[in-house]
Amino acid sequence: MTIPRFRRHNLNPRLVEEDIGDAFQAFAYEILLHEYPDLRFFPGKGKDGVIDLSQTRGQQRVVVECKLIGKDDLGPAQRRWRDVARKLATHLADPGGPTRGQAQYRPWYRTDPKIAEFVFCISSVLKTQKQIDDLEEEIASFFTGLSREHEHLAHLGGLSVRILGWNDLCQRLRQRPHLLFRWFPKTRPQGLVPLAESRARGVFRSYLTSEKLPYYSRRHHLTSTPSPVKVDIPDEEGLLTLFEDENTTGLVVTGGGGVGKTRLTQEVAGQAEKHGWLVFRVQGYLQADALERLAEWITPETPVLLLLDYIEIQKDFAEVEQVINDLNDTYRLRLCYIASCRPSYYRVLHTSSRRQRVDLSPYGPGLERSWLEDYWHGIVRHILQHGGVEVTDRHLAVCQDVPIFAVFMAYLHSAGRHTELAELLKEADFGSWVSKRVQLSFRQPAISRDLALFVSLLPMPADFFCRMDQGRFSDLLDNLANDGWVEQLPTEEFEGSVCWATAHDVLADQIVLSYVRGIPPTAERFVEEVLALASEVGCLRSALYALQRVVDQPPLTSVDWAGVLVRKMADVPSVWREVRDLLVQTSLLTPRQRIHLLGEHMEVWDGAWEEAEVQISIGWLARWVQREADPELDEAGHGVLSAWIERAAQHVTVSNSVLSWGLRLYPELVRAFALDWIRSRPGEFQTTYLITSWLECGFPLEEISVAVERWVSKFCKAQRFQFVAKAWLDAGGEQDLVRGPITVWLKRYNTIPEARFVYKAWLDAGGELGLVRAPITAWLEEHGTAAEADFVYKA
Known part of the structure; x- marks a missing residue:
C-alpha cells in the first residue's frame, strides 16, 4: 500500500501539463478541500503573492503556499522556504503598500480579514519530528520578526504555521482514495477506471454521454406521468438508495437490446459520484485479486460502486460477486456494483439474495410495462427532437419505441445521409434496411447470409480478420466500415486489443434476425455455420454471446x-x-x-x-x-x-x-469436504453457508461447535448472522454458545423484519424470555400489524 511519490512518471498525464509544479498546486487544492471547504485556487502561472490557495471565513484567512521539492530532508525544504521569505521581506517592507507592480502581496497588509494561518505544503519528506519542528519554528519566527520590525505588519505576529509534508498528504490520500486513484493511475487495481475518465468510444457510443445527447431521465418522466397506483417505479436517485440496505451489494438492470440499460446504469453511477461514492467503470475482465487490492485502500466509510456493462461478457462474474460479498461481510465495507444484461441471461445467473433486479422489459402486460412503454416513447421523441429529426408517426413506428433506433436516425440525419434515412422509413425493420443498404454496394448476388455470419462474430480482434475468406468478407468489411456500421475500437473483451465491433449490438441482432426469419426451416444450419466459422477464426466466445442475445426470438426458439x-x-x-x-x-x-x-x-x-x-x-x-x-x-x-x-x-x-x-x-458425498472447510475457515464469513447447510442436513453439532463458536463471535455484528443463529438453535444447539452474540446482534438489528426468525428460534429452543423481551417489544411496535408478526406472537 505504498503511495508513489509526486513525480511526473507516476502521475495521471491528463492532470499534468508542462509545469509539474502547477500540478502539485492543483493536487494540494483537491487534498485540502475537505479540511478547508471554502478554499480557493489561484492558478500557479504568474504572480501569486505567496498565496497559492486561500480560505476566508469571517475575519480569518488561511493561506497555503505549495512547493514541489525534488529532494527529501530539512535542507531542501529550508532553501525553498527562504526563497519565499526573501520575497515577503522585500515586498512587504513599505508601510504604504507592496513594491510597485507587486499588488498580489496586498492581502498580507489587510487586518480585516487578516491572515491567521500559513500552511507550507511541500512534496518532500521531512524525516523526523525535529525537522518538522525546526522548519515550523523558523517560519513562525520569520513572521514574528516581521510583525516586530514593521508596525503595519503587527497583525502577523500571532499567525499560526503548519507544515504539510508528503507524509501528511499521504495520510489524507488514504482517507480519500478517489484522489489517490485519480492522480496516481498505477495504484488502481487492474481493470478499474474512475468514472470521470471513462470515455465512450465510437460514433454511437458517444450518444451515451450528456455532451452528445442530454439524458431523458426517469425522474423527468415521472413528473408528467406518475407511476401507477401501487406500482413502485424509482427514479435514478431512488435506485441508488436501494444500496442503503446493507444486504444489497448489486443492482442488475435487465432489458431488451437498445432500451437504455447502459445509459441508466451510467446515470445511477453519476448520482453515486455526486453523493460522495468512489465510482469505477470496469474495463476488461475483473479479477478477484483486483477487488482484494481495492479493499486494501478503502474503509467502511468509503462507499464504492463498480459499473459493469454487459455482465454476459464478464468471464468470472459469479466469482467477482462472491468476492465482493465476502469483502463486505468480512471487513464491513460498502463495496457495491451496478450492471446490465439481457433478460435471457439474467435467468441463468446464480441466485443471490444480495442482488436486486431492475427490469426494463417486464414480461407480459401490466401497469409497470405500460408506464415503461410510455417512457420509451418519450425517450425516442426526445432523441429525435434533440437530433433535429422530424418526429412523425412513421419515424416513431420504425423506431418501435426502442431508443437506440432513434439514435441511428439522429446519426444519419447529423451525418447528412438524408437519402438513406428516407429509405429506412420505407422498411419494416432496421435489419432488413441495413442488409439492403449493404447489398447496394455489391454487384454479386445477395450477401445477406455472409453479412449475418460476419456480424455474429463481432467483436473480433483486428488481426483475426485475416483468418477469414477474404474473397467473401473483405469487401463486406470495407463497406460496413465506410458506412459506420462497424467500427475499429479497443474492446475490453479482448484485453484492450483493437477490434472490429458493430456500432451497437442491437444492429447485429437485427441483421441476424432479419436473415433467419427468412429461412425458418434451415435456421439451425445457419447456427451451425456460425459456430463452425467462429471456431475457425477464433471468435467462438463472441459468437456464443451474439447467439445468446437472440435465442429467445423466433425462429431461433425452435433450434x-x-x-x-x-x-x-x-x-x-x-x-x-x-x-x-x-x-x-x-x-x-x-x-x-x-x-x-x-x-x-x-x-x-x-x-x-x-x-x-x-x-x-x-x-x-x-x-x-x-x-x-x-x-x-x-x-x-x-x-x-x-x-x-x-x-x-x-x-x-x-x-x-x-x-x-x-x-x-449428496450429503455423504460432500460431508468430509464440507467439514474440512468449516473447521479450517471459521474466520471467513462465507463459511456461514456451509454451517447452515451442515445443520439443516442434521449432521452432528459437536463436529463443528468449535468453528461455530469462533464464527458467531467474529460476525455477531453482521446482519446475516441471523441465519447461523437460527439454524444452530433449530438444530438443538447449546443456547450458551449463541446467547452473547445474539445480544450483540439485537442491539443493532432488533427491529429489522428478519429479526423475527431469531426471536422465534430462541423462544422455541426454550431460551429465557428476558433476553429478547425488550427487543421483541420494539419489534412489535414497528411490525405488530404485519402478517409476519404471527411468528413472534406464537413464539
Missing part, C-alpha cells in the same frame, strides 16, 4: 441448441475448451441440458472442475436440482452432476457454493 452444441464440440474440442466457463452457464440451454452437456466430450471439460467460475456454476446447478427441478433430474443427470461435485469439492478455494449446495443434494 435444438443442445444437439447443435454437442455436435460442434465434437468437431474441434480444443477450441471449445476455451469457452467452457461460458457453456456451463449459457442461456442457450436449460439447466437440465447444461447438466447433461457436462457429460459430453470430456476432452473439453477435463480439469474444468478446478476453476472457480465453473465450480460456482456447478453449485448453482445443484441448487436448481435441489429446489426447482420439475420434473426431477433423471438418474443419468444425477450421475453426471454428482461426479462433477465430487471432483470440484476437492479443489474449492474461492467460493464454497458447490459444497453448500452439494451437501444438501
Whole structure:
C-alpha cells in the first residue's frame, strides 16, 4: 500500500501539463478541500503573492503556499522556504503598500480579514519530528520578526504555521482514495477506471454521454406521468438508495437490446459520484485479486460502486460477486456494483439474495410495462427532437419505441445521409434496411447470409480478420466500415486489443434476425455455420454471446441448441475448451441440458472442475436440482452432476457454493469436504453457508461447535448472522454458545423484519424470555400489524 511519490512518471498525464509544479498546486487544492471547504485556487502561472490557495471565513484567512521539492530532508525544504521569505521581506517592507507592480502581496497588509494561518505544503519528506519542528519554528519566527520590525505588519505576529509534508498528504490520500486513484493511475487495481475518465468510444457510443445527447431521465418522466397506483417505479436517485440496505451489494438492470440499460446504469453511477461514492467503470475482465487490492485502500466509510456493462461478457462474474460479498461481510465495507444484461441471461445467473433486479422489459402486460412503454416513447421523441429529426408517426413506428433506433436516425440525419434515412422509413425493420443498404454496394448476388455470419462474430480482434475468406468478407468489411456500421475500437473483451465491433449490438441482432426469419426451416444450419466459422477464426466466445442475445426470438426458439452444441464440440474440442466457463452457464440451454452437456466430450471439460467460475456454476446447478427441478433430474443427470461435485469439492478455494449446495443434494458425498472447510475457515464469513447447510442436513453439532463458536463471535455484528443463529438453535444447539452474540446482534438489528426468525428460534429452543423481551417489544411496535408478526406472537 505504498503511495508513489509526486513525480511526473507516476502521475495521471491528463492532470499534468508542462509545469509539474502547477500540478502539485492543483493536487494540494483537491487534498485540502475537505479540511478547508471554502478554499480557493489561484492558478500557479504568474504572480501569486505567496498565496497559492486561500480560505476566508469571517475575519480569518488561511493561506497555503505549495512547493514541489525534488529532494527529501530539512535542507531542501529550508532553501525553498527562504526563497519565499526573501520575497515577503522585500515586498512587504513599505508601510504604504507592496513594491510597485507587486499588488498580489496586498492581502498580507489587510487586518480585516487578516491572515491567521500559513500552511507550507511541500512534496518532500521531512524525516523526523525535529525537522518538522525546526522548519515550523523558523517560519513562525520569520513572521514574528516581521510583525516586530514593521508596525503595519503587527497583525502577523500571532499567525499560526503548519507544515504539510508528503507524509501528511499521504495520510489524507488514504482517507480519500478517489484522489489517490485519480492522480496516481498505477495504484488502481487492474481493470478499474474512475468514472470521470471513462470515455465512450465510437460514433454511437458517444450518444451515451450528456455532451452528445442530454439524458431523458426517469425522474423527468415521472413528473408528467406518475407511476401507477401501487406500482413502485424509482427514479435514478431512488435506485441508488436501494444500496442503503446493507444486504444489497448489486443492482442488475435487465432489458431488451437498445432500451437504455447502459445509459441508466451510467446515470445511477453519476448520482453515486455526486453523493460522495468512489465510482469505477470496469474495463476488461475483473479479477478477484483486483477487488482484494481495492479493499486494501478503502474503509467502511468509503462507499464504492463498480459499473459493469454487459455482465454476459464478464468471464468470472459469479466469482467477482462472491468476492465482493465476502469483502463486505468480512471487513464491513460498502463495496457495491451496478450492471446490465439481457433478460435471457439474467435467468441463468446464480441466485443471490444480495442482488436486486431492475427490469426494463417486464414480461407480459401490466401497469409497470405500460408506464415503461410510455417512457420509451418519450425517450425516442426526445432523441429525435434533440437530433433535429422530424418526429412523425412513421419515424416513431420504425423506431418501435426502442431508443437506440432513434439514435441511428439522429446519426444519419447529423451525418447528412438524408437519402438513406428516407429509405429506412420505407422498411419494416432496421435489419432488413441495413442488409439492403449493404447489398447496394455489391454487384454479386445477395450477401445477406455472409453479412449475418460476419456480424455474429463481432467483436473480433483486428488481426483475426485475416483468418477469414477474404474473397467473401473483405469487401463486406470495407463497406460496413465506410458506412459506420462497424467500427475499429479497443474492446475490453479482448484485453484492450483493437477490434472490429458493430456500432451497437442491437444492429447485429437485427441483421441476424432479419436473415433467419427468412429461412425458418434451415435456421439451425445457419447456427451451425456460425459456430463452425467462429471456431475457425477464433471468435467462438463472441459468437456464443451474439447467439445468446437472440435465442429467445423466433425462429431461433425452435433450434435444438443442445444437439447443435454437442455436435460442434465434437468437431474441434480444443477450441471449445476455451469457452467452457461460458457453456456451463449459457442461456442457450436449460439447466437440465447444461447438466447433461457436462457429460459430453470430456476432452473439453477435463480439469474444468478446478476453476472457480465453473465450480460456482456447478453449485448453482445443484441448487436448481435441489429446489426447482420439475420434473426431477433423471438418474443419468444425477450421475453426471454428482461426479462433477465430487471432483470440484476437492479443489474449492474461492467460493464454497458447490459444497453448500452439494451437501444438501449428496450429503455423504460432500460431508468430509464440507467439514474440512468449516473447521479450517471459521474466520471467513462465507463459511456461514456451509454451517447452515451442515445443520439443516442434521449432521452432528459437536463436529463443528468449535468453528461455530469462533464464527458467531467474529460476525455477531453482521446482519446475516441471523441465519447461523437460527439454524444452530433449530438444530438443538447449546443456547450458551449463541446467547452473547445474539445480544450483540439485537442491539443493532432488533427491529429489522428478519429479526423475527431469531426471536422465534430462541423462544422455541426454550431460551429465557428476558433476553429478547425488550427487543421483541420494539419489534412489535414497528411490525405488530404485519402478517409476519404471527411468528413472534406464537413464539
